[in-house]
Amino acid sequence: MNDYYAKRVNEQNEDLKSIRVRDDLKINLTNKAFISLKSLAYKAGFESAEELLSSFIGDLTGWGYTNGSDERDYADRWYERAFGSSDxxxxxxxxxxxxxxxxxxxxxxxxxxxxxxxxxxxxxxxxxxxxxxxxxxxxxxxxxxxxxxxxx
CATH class of the missing domain: 1.10.10 (Arc Repressor Mutant, subunit A)
Structure with a gap:
């Protein structure tokens, strides 16, 4: 394993120790959006919608628990497609x-x-x-x- 990846693994492991509920993160959803989100979470085997969102956030940011490099790539593509004007x-x-x-x-x-x-x-x-x-x-x-x- 090269130095970059070794450092990244150590950083990831340290970051995982900081997982906690974030009091300042709130989300507004319609009733139907919330029901659909819960349905997607349960369909994927999660116990809650929060777990599904946390999983996606891991892929989107590359921190926390991620679902692999392909999923991180697709999350990055989604972000660039939706908000790419930031360039x-x-x-x-x-x-x-x-x-x-x-x-x-x-x-x-x-x-x-x-x-x-x-x-x-x-x-x-x-x-x-x-x-x-x-x-x-x-x-x-x-x-x-x-x-x-x-x-x-």
């Missing part, structure tokens, strides 16, 4: 999350216009050649996240 369009929320900006950082952005300008310019620079959100939209997003009061 051309950027989301400021993703930028904030990916760069570890906290609620405190975002509050500072509202208090210090220069700080917001620096963060926004970094977002633009990092995503050169893509369609980026406007400064006004990004500022409105920061306000919305702060109003909600939950870390990304």
């Amino acid at each position: 051309y369009y950027t989301n400021f929320r993703y930028y904030l999350f990916n760069n570890g900006l906290s609620l405190e950082d975002m509050a500072d952005m509202l208090d210090d216009e220069d700080y917001f300008e620096d963060v926004y310019q970094s977002y633009i620079d990092e995503n050169e050649g893509k369609t980026n959100q406007s400064k006004d939209d990004c500022l409105a997003l920061v306000k919305k996240i702060l109003e909600k009061g939950e870390e990304l």
Whole structure:
């Protein structure tokens, strides 16, 4: 086994120790969608719809329990087909999350216009050649996240 795969296996094993119910993950479903989801879960041999979703999430993210490389590939294809515009369009929320900006950082952005300008310019620079959100939209997003009061 080469070094990359050995490292990945160790990372996977460590990550599996962190499995827990996520309090901040909630899903809205219609009654029929929920009944259909449960039906699919039971048909596949799962005890609950949550187990089916966890299985798919493992394939989609490549973390947790996965169903194999083919299933990961198909999940990736589904994501790219449904949301592939992310290659051309950027989301400021993703930028904030990916760069570890906290609620405190975002509050500072509202208090210090220069700080917001620096963060926004970094977002633009990092995503050169893509369609980026406007400064006004990004500022409105920061306000919305702060109003909600939950870390990304």
